[in-house]
Amino acid sequence: MNITGLLITIAVAFLITVLLSPIFIPFLRRLKFGQSIREEGPESHQKKTGTPTMGGIMIVFSIMITSLIMGSRVGGGINYELWLLLFVLFGYGLLGFLDDYIKVAMKRNLGLTSMQKLIGQIIIALVFYFVLRAQDFPTDIAIPGTSVQFDLGWFYAILIIVMLVGASNAVNLTDGLDGLLAGTAAIAFGAFAIIAWYGVPNDMVTVFSLAVVGALLGFLVFNAHPAKVFMGDTGSLALGGAIAAIAILLKLEILLVIIGGVFVIETLSVIIQVISFKTTGKRIFKMSPLHHHYELTGWSEWRVVTTFWLAGLLFAVLAIYIEVGMS
Numbered sequence: 001m002n003i004t005g006l007l008i009t010i011a012v013a014f015l016i017t018v019l020l021s022p023i024f025i026p027f028l029r030r031l032k033f034g035q036s037i038r039e040e041g042p043e044s045h046q047k048k049t050g051t052p053t054m055g056g057i058m059i060v061f062s063i064m065i066t067s068l069i070m071g072s073r074v075g076g077g078i079n080y081e082l083w084l085l086l087f088v089l090f091g092y093g094l095l096g097f098l099d100d101y102i103k104v105a106m107k108r109n110l111g112l113t114s115m116q117k118l119i120g121q122i123i124i125a126l127v128f129y130f131v132l133r134a135q136d137f138p139t140d141i142a143i144p145g146t147s148v149q150f151d152l153g154w155f156y157a158i159l160i161i162v163m164l165v166g167a168s169n170a171v172n173l174t175d176g177l178d179g180l181l182a183g184t185a186a187i188a189f190g191a192f193a194i195i196a197w198y199g200v201p202n203d204m205v206t207v208f209s210l211a212v213v214g215a216l217l218g219f220l221v222f223n224a225h226p227a228k229v230f231m232g233d234t235g236s237l238a239l240g241g242a243i244a245a246i247a248i249l250l251k252l253e254i255l256l257v258i259i260g261g262v263f264v265i266e267t268l269s270v271i272i273q274v275i276s277f278k279t280t281g282k283r284i285f286k287m288s289p290l291h292h293h294y295e296l297t298g299w300s301e302w303r304v305v306t307t308f309w310l311a312g313l314l315f316a317v318l319a320i321y322i323e324v325g326m327s
Contacts, residue, residue, distance in 0.1 A: 001074060001197065001203050001206055001207070005070070005073070005074075006193075006197065006206070006210055008070070009066060009070045009207055009210040009211055009214065010210050010211075010213055010214035010217070011214065012066045012069065012070065012211075012214065013062050013063060013066040013210070013211045013212070013213070013214025013215040013218065014214040014215070014217050014218040015218070016061070016062040016065060016066060016215070016218070017058055017059065017062045017214070017215045017217075017218025017219050017221075018218040018221055020058050020061070020062070021055075021058060021218070021219070021221070021222045021229070024055070024057070024058055025052050025055070025222065025228060025229050028052035028053070028054060028055070028229070029052050032104070033052055033053060033054055033100075033104045051227060051228070051229065051230055052228070052229045052230070053100060053103075053104065053229070053230040053231075053232040054097065054100045054101075054104070054230075054231075054232045054234050055219065055222070055223065055229040055230055055231045055232065055234075055235060056093060056096060056097075056100075056231040056232050056233070056234030056235020056236065056238060056239075057093075057097065057234055057235075058215075058219065059215045059216065059219055059231060059234075059235045059238070059239075060089060060090065060093040060234065060235070060238050062211070062214070062215035062218065063089060063208070063211045063212050063215045063242075064086055064089065064090065066207075066211035066214065066215070067082060067085070067086060067207055067208050067211045068086075070207045070210075070211065071203075071204060071207045071208075074203045074204070074207060075203070076203075078204070079204055080131065080135060081202070081204045081205065081249050082204040082207070082208060084128060084131055084132070084245065084249070085204070085205070085208045085242060085245050085246065085249070086208075087124075087127070087128070088124060088128055088164070088241045088242055088244075088245040089238050089241065089242045089245075090238070091120075091124040091127075091241065092121065092124060092164075092168050092237040092238045092240065092241035092242070093234050093235070093237065093238030095112070095117060095120045095121065095124075095233075095237055096172075096232065096233035096234040096235065096236065096237035096238060097233075097234045098111070098112055099111030099112045099117065099232075099233040099234075099237075100232040100233050100234050111233065118165065121164065121165045121168060121169075121237075121241075122161055122165060124164065124241065125160055125161040125163075125164040125165060126157070126161065128160060128164065128245065128248075129156075129157045129160045129161070132160075132248075138151075138251070139151055139152050139153055139154075139155075139156035140152065140251075141156075141159070141251070141253045141254060142251060142252075142254070143254065144252070144254055144255045144258070144319075144322045144323060145322045145323070159253065160248060163244040163247065163248060163253065163256065164241050164244045164245065166244070166267075167240040167241065167243055167244035167256065167260065167263070168236075168237045168240030168241045168244070169237075169240065169267070170240060170260065170263040170264065170266065170267040171185065171236050171237070171239050171240030171243065171260075171263050172233060172236040172237055172240060173263070173266050173267055173270060173289045174236070174262060174263050174266045174289065174291070175230075175231065175232075175235070175236040176289060176291055176292065177225075177291055177295075177301050177304060177305050178223060178224060178225035178226060178227035178301060178305065179220055179223050179224040179225055179227065179305050180291060180304070180305045180308055181231065181235075181236055181239070182216045182219050182220045182223050182224075182231065183216075183220060183305065183308075183309045183312070184262045184263070184308055184309060184312040185212070185216055185239050185243070186212075186213050186216040186217055186220070187309065187312040187313050187316050188243060188259050188260055188262075188263075188312060188315075188316060189209045189210075189212040189213050189216070189239075189242075189243060189246075190209070190210075190213045190316065191259050191316035191317075191319055191320055192205070192209045192243070192246050192247070192250070192252075192259065193205075193206055193209035193210045193213060194320055194324070195250065195252070195319075195320060195323050195324060196209060196246075196250055198324055199320070199323045199324040200250050200251070200252065200323070202249065202250060205246055205249055205250060208242075208246070209246060212239070212242065219231065219235075225301055225302050225305065240263075243256070243259075243260060244256060247259075252323065255319050255322065255323060258315055258318055258319040258322070259315060259316055259319040260315075261311070261312070261315035262308055262311055262312045262315065265290060265311075266289040266290050266291065267289075269285060269288045269289050269290035269293070270288045270289050272284055272285075272288075273285055273288040274288075291304050291305075291308060294307070
């Protein structure tokens with residue numbers, strides 16, 4: 001895939017999202033699909049109540065259309081890998097949509113129960129695994145930057161479940177400030193696009209990753225502070241599942257921890273906070289996930305977001321160096 005094809009893929013996804021948003025956002029507003037803000041969240045966020053949510057529908061739609069259009073233009077055409085990526089994207093996006101719909105329809109901040117969501121996530125992950133095994137997909141994992149490999153055998157199924165479920169929830173936790181997730185996710189998918197194009201050549205993964213980047217950049221036009229629309233769980237769960245699926249298809253399972261470093265840190269902040277409070281009665285952070293902690297220390301929302309973008313960029317550069325520079 002040449003440079004022109006790469007740029008066209010980003011441009012198509014970007015334009016679809018940008019052109020669709022001015023039509024779709026007012027539609028969401030008319031349906032009164034507004035975000036309900038957690039009462040226990042930062043007080044400054046209460047003014048965001050009513051901002052249209054479920055904007056992730058536009059992101060998922062843009063990614064799917066762009067991937068199918070550009071994927072069909074690549075030599076050999078669309079293969080099972082792209083269909084799998086679209087399946088995971090749509091499947092986790094559908095789970096998020098149901099979660100969002102229950103929230104906005106019932107005007108409460110809790111959608112699907114944790115168990116309902118977990119069961120759905122595991123089912124999608126298992127389908128993903130069985131399709132891979134039907135294609136004789138290898139079950140080994142490699143240590144980034146080395147030649148060391150381990151064959152996990154059937155334990156690879158457990159790894160896939162943990163990765164897909166864990167990544168979707170980690171990315172979901174990061175979606176708490178205007179433009180925070182859209183920016184950090186665009187950087188992470190961009191890193192995978194570079195690796196899939198140059199380091200571990202895979203045209204379908206490259207097309208898909210760039211489609212995500214373009215869709216997210218288009219979404220940022222309307223989601224950057226002050227946000228006119230939120231992606232909701234429809235977008236965040238879809239993106240989390242998709243980024244884990246990419247790491248698996250590229251056989252870069254461990255590298256996902258580095259590329260998704262911001263998502264990992266956000267998740268760890270929640271885990272640490274819960275453990276600390278339940279064992280000692282004290283909180284380590286003013287509020288978790290971590291981005292709320294910095295808000296409550298006096299940082300502006302935009303400062304927190306841009307700092308996390310920078311952190312995501314550093315993680316992405318490190319991952320690209322390990323996989324491409326050290327190869």
